Amino acid sequence: MQKKLRDIICEERFLLVLDDVWNEDREKWDSMKQIVTCFIGSKIIVTTRNETVALMMGELHDSLLHLTGLSDSDSWSLFESQAFVSGRSEEHPNLVAIGKEIVKKCGGVPLAAKALGSLLCLKREEEASWLSVRDSQIWEQKEDEIVPALRLSYTNLPTHLRQCFFFCAVFPKGFTIKKEELILFWMANGFVTPNGTMELEDIGNEIFNDLLWRSMVHDLxxxxxxxxxYIVDGEKTKNFPPLTRYISSHLPFLLLNDQSLFKAKTIRTILLGNVFSSVSSNIKKLRYLRCLDLNPSVFHVIKIPHSICNLKQLRYLNLSNSNSIETLPESISYLPNLQTLKLRNCYKLRNLPKDMRKMSSLRHVDTYGCRSLTCVPIGIGELSCLQTLSIFIVGNEEGRRLSELSNLKLRGELLIKQLNLLRNASDAKQANLKRKKNLIELSLSWGDDDGDVEMHEEVSEGLEPHGNLKYLRIRHYEGLRFPGWIQNSLLTNLVKLSLSNCRRCENLPPLGQLPSLKDLWISGMRALKQIDNEFYGNSTLNGFSFPSLKCLWLRDMENLDMWASVEEGGAFPCLDELRIERCPKLITLPCFLHLTTLNINDLDWSSFPESFLRDGNALQQLEIRHCNKLGVFLRSSTISLLSSH
Incomplete structure (x- = not known):
């Protein structure tokens, strides 16, 4: 990593800003300084509230700058911009007077002024609320100067926001967590409550955005x-305080066999980053447990006891990244309140619990990367609350057909496997993909055996997704042409497209008409001989085909020998990277004016295409592998392929 960083910045002057730093590990700082201090003219700015950190990074004491607070005028401007979003503070002269007194109490701390301004913005018609903040006893507390103002912001939050906010203390300072994951934790602990017809996940998203807007911090x-x-930060656990509800640890030792854990009967949440052993059957004693996250950062053995079914309050269970789980105990089906079951990248997992359809509260079944999974349980469509189903494997028997997806309001990602078992478009349409507006990523996979061409084409027509889709993968499709919803460029929001092992397709659809497409991967199209003008589309967008495409990868197309050009500058205005692998017959290529990275592997070129030899090309990085004829050309040529910048 150090070498890579040094290579990136070796010829550049840079300004590196490290904001709100707390790490006091001197070895890491010394290693960092060795990398960056040898570059003349570059600067590093470190902001921290910990003077020890500042002294470790600073070479001389006078390189430290102790910042003073904002002036009253600047503090008021910041507060005013948050409290009076419309900018009409003059319409509320009584609140202006109170607000200026509040600002003085913030001590020039920008975050305090911003947080209280955001809070009082919602109470512009409630003078009493402003007075309550101004006159609060919290200002008299002897704490870090930033805490009283933020604590005021906290105490004025609605109850549901307070619960969601303080739960963030479960994670160590500086820990990165995905928004979607945090919302699921909130749901498991009962902090997100139903509101009309809105899904809990959408309500949680609103809460997240609300807290983000209020600028509240981990310290608070x-x-x-x-x-x-209780955050476990030593090699041995101590007795947990009697009121402990939330435990987290990212250290590698056996917490789940620690007997002191099972004495803390009020525990609601356990988040572990490393697990080296089986889960003790004593876990059944934690009968109030709602959230159990055993997601290891590296592969460790995890075995789950049948007694887990005694955790009747459990709402969240994460067993992701286990390298040993092949089956789950059937008793998991008897967890009546379980909302989330995460099994991501459990590579050996073959089966899910047979009676899963009885889990009426289940909302998320994440099996992404479970490549050994052979089937899904019968009747998965009976789970009316289900929002996430990463993999669905089509079967012939009742309860495993594609119609199981019909009424599910799925979101996120979905891989449908064994589409070769479908017989017609009617079967495919039963999945009702076109109405699943929250589905972002869709993978369609037929079996890798030879299939009936006409049947594949009919089925593909019935699998049209909603126009909101952003990522699409099609694998082992045996039709001669792609479905009309691709041919007609209906997926205007599509960002990434992968066409893999579509062996019989003889032409590419007009993908140049997709306005949002950024990444395009095409591989294994053995029948494709030419990339013709149809690829660019009949009409262009803003004068260009492929107006947003940044990365294009062509791979394993043994019969492809020609790639048609368009008028110079008429396509690929944003293309940055082109990779061509194992396309031995491909000789002619279009002109790429803005290409900076070219990677070619196993091509039969004896010289470079003329378009790459022109003056003014933007090429900066060139990688060539297994191109023997081209190697002779390069050794004998004096032409510079790489630009000087």
Missing amino acids: ARSVIGNKC
């Missing part, structure tokens, strides 16, 4: 949660 979350949260 740790302050308000008190001893309800």
Whole structure:
């Protein structure tokens, strides 16, 4: 990593900003300084509230700059911009006077002024609320100067926002967590409650955005949660405080066999980053447990006892990245409140619990990367709350047909396998993909055996997704042409497209008409001989075909020998990277004016295409592998292929 960083910045001057740093590991700082201090003219700015960190990074004491707070005028401007979003503070003279007194109490701390301004923005018609903030006793507390103002912001939050906010204290400072994951934790702990017809996930998203807008910080979350949260940060656990509800650890030792854990009967959440052993059957004693996250950062053995069915309050179970789980205990089907079951990248997992259709509360079944999975349980369509189903494997028997997906309001990603078992377009349409507006990523996979051409084409027509789709993969499709919903460029929001092992397709659809497409992967199209003008589309967008495409990869097309050109500058205005692998007959290529990275592998070129030899090309990085004839050309040529910049 150090070498890679050094190579990237070796000829550049840079300004590196490290904001809100808390890490006091001197070895890491010394290693960092060795990399960056040898570059003349470059600067590093470190912001921190920890002077030890500043002294470790600074070469001289006078390189430290102790920042003073904002002036009253600047503090008021910041507060005003948050509290009076419309900019009409003059319409509320009484609140302006109160607000300026509040700002003085913020001590020039920008985050405090911003947080309280955001809070009071929602209460512009409630003078009493402004007075309550101004006169609060919290200002008298002897704490870090930033805490009183933020604590005021916290105490004025609605109850559901307070719960969601203080839960963030479960994670160590600086820890990165995905928004979607955090929302699922909130749901598991009962912090997200139903509101009309809105899905819980959408309500959680609104809560997240609300908290983000209020600019609240981790320090405050740790302050308000008190001893309800225990972060294990040593090699041995101590007795957990009697009121402990939330436990997290990212250290490699056997916490789940620690007997002191099972004495803390009020525990609601356990988040572990490393698990080296089986889960003790004593876990059944934690009968109030709602969230159990055993997602290891590296592959460790995890075995789940049948007694897990005694955790009747469990709503979230994460067993992702286990390298040993082949089957799950059938008793998991008897967890009546389970909402989320995450099994991501459990490569050896073959089966899911047979009675899963009885789990009426289940909303998310994440099996992404479970490549050994042979089938899905019968009757998965009975789970009316289901939002995520990463993999669906089509079967012939009742309860495993594609119609199981019909009424499910799926979101996120979906891989449908064994589409070769479908017999007609009617069967395919039963999946009702066109109405699944929250589906973002779709993979369609037929079997890798030879299939009936006409049947594949009929089935593909019935699998049209909603126009919101952003990522599409098609694998082992045996039709001669792609379905009309691709031919007609209906997926205007599509960002990434992969066409893999579509062996019989003789032509590419007009993909140049897709306005949002950024990444295009095409491989294994053995019948494709030419990339003709149809590829660019009959009409262009803003004067260009492929107006957004940045990366294009062509691979394993043994009969492809020609790639038609368009008028110079009429296509690929944003193309940055082109990779061509194992296309031995391909000789002619179009002109790529803006290409910076070219990677070619196993081509039969004896010289470079003329378009790459022109003056003014933008090429900066060139990688050539297994092109023997081209190697002779390069050794004898004096032509510079790479631009000087």
